[in-house]
Amino acid sequence: MIVSCCGVLILTACASGPLSRTPLQINGMLIENQTLMSVSAVRLLVPVTGNFVSCGNIAPEAMCSTTFPEANYTGNKVEITWSQAGQIYSTGEFVIQLPDDVDEEIPAAVRVVIAGPGSAGAFIVQAQAE
Secondary structure, three states, rough: OOHHHHHHHHHHHHHOOOOEEEEEEEEEEEEEOOOOOOOOOEEEOOOOHHHHHHHEEEEOOOOOEEEEEEEEEOEEEEEEEEEEOOOEEEEEEEEOOOOOOOOOOOOOOEEEEEEEEOOOEEEEEEOOOO
């Protein structure tokens, strides 16, 4: 009897999850141009909502950053587009995965890395606690 009661309690605990879980807040974007050529019109778009964040021109091996009012991370697909050497590039739609060690109590930013013509990706970054 005790064993079956414990089993039910364990299953219930696993199924219910935290009651007051708050979603991760995103409040900025960093765009890193790792190439030896300028990039322009860099945009991270969330197609389902139409929301986007962008930077105009980024010199070779330089960064652009921006902040915005905190928004809940929802896991929606994003798309990165940019122009480089007169050509427009796109990553196509993809989901930015949350890191395993994310602290949902600390706001985060999206870091976009343009690694080469036609090659870009994005990930979530948080400030390290001091």
